[in-house]
Amino acid sequence: MGYGLLKGKRGVIFGALDDDSIATQVAKKAMEEGAEIVLTNAPVAFRFGKIQALANDLGVEAIPADATSVEDLQNLFTQALEILGGKIDFVLHSIGMSLNIRKNKPYFDLNYDYMQKTYDISAISFHKMMQVAYKQDALSDWGSIVALTYIAADRTFPFYGEMAEAKAILESYARSFGYHLGVNKKIRVNTVSQSPTLTKAGSAVKGFKEFFEYSDKMSPLGNANAEACGDYCVTLFSDLTKMVTMQNLYHDGGFSKMGMNPGIMTGETRWVS
Ligand SMILES: NC(=O)c1ccc[n+]([C@@H]2O[C@H](COP(=O)([O-])OP(=O)(O)OC[C@H]3O[C@@H](n4cnc5c(N)ncnc54)[C@H](O)[C@@H]3O)[C@@H](O)[C@H]2O)c1
Secondary structure (H helix, E strand, O other): OOOOOOOOOEEEEEOOOOOOOHHHHHHHHHHHOOOEEEEEEOHHHHHHOOHHHHHHHHOOEEEEOOOOOHHHHHHHHHHHHHHHOOOEEEEEEOOOOOHHHHOOOOHHHOOHHHHHHHHHHHHHHHHHHHHHHHHOOOEEEEEEEEEEEOHHHOOOOHHHOOHHHHHHHHHHHHHHHHHHHHHHHOOEEEEEEEOOOOOHHHHOOOOHHHHHHHHHHHOOOOOOOHHHHHHHHHHHHOHHHOOOOOOEEEEOOOHHHOOOOHHHHHOOOOOOO
């Protein structure tokens, strides 16, 4: 049972592919809190993913839109306004994909065409989404926009390839667009830096399972899962966080503030003092 934190609010959720997707958990939590939402994903996800089944289960509409296409995004926001019956109060960007990672290309042998594609899908889509919504005046005053990111934007995680730079660009868009949306519409823009999470995108990274376990041991609270991320995003969409903007917010069980954890060296449990 929720707290009614998003009662009367309307949201657009990008990136729910299947039950494991972080966006799916955010969508479920937002609805539990009283929001009305539409889901959206790339047309290919409608052919191969479970997005339509997910939308049917939740009783919401799902609109196909390639987030790299301005035309698709224009159509998406036009439809979302109509379906939801008013301006949009919150948006989640939960999109990431690297062709270099998918094709096992290491960081010192990147394919630059793939790299451009990675940036377009994983980062530039965030700017496009905000620009289209702003130009269409689709967003409510005091709305909230959140994108998911990872700590590799800031520190070196060798397996993360050019996604590290994609996330750095994404986080920078939150600050830069956060200014313009803030002064013009009182809309806040933040990124949530999430723990490694067992999803399709996460598992595409080589050695992900081992790293997932390392991160779990390193974090005093353990890894944050997708459901907890849903809870956190709900607070950021709610009116309880109206003055938080242009921030990169860690949702990682404390991982980002750890230097070393003795438990990892000794192989004992993480609460060794
Ligand atoms: N899983 C992790 O360990 C982890 C950790 C931190 C941050 N994140 C971030 O969380 C977000 C969601 O990833 P996830 O782990 O839930 O995996 P996921 O694979 O379930 O979600 C990624 C989504 O991006 C969508 N997508 C890809 N190309 C697209 C396009 N052109 N247009 C529209 N949508 C497109 C996919 O269809 C999919 O729904 C990503 O930004 C990811 O980088 C994930």
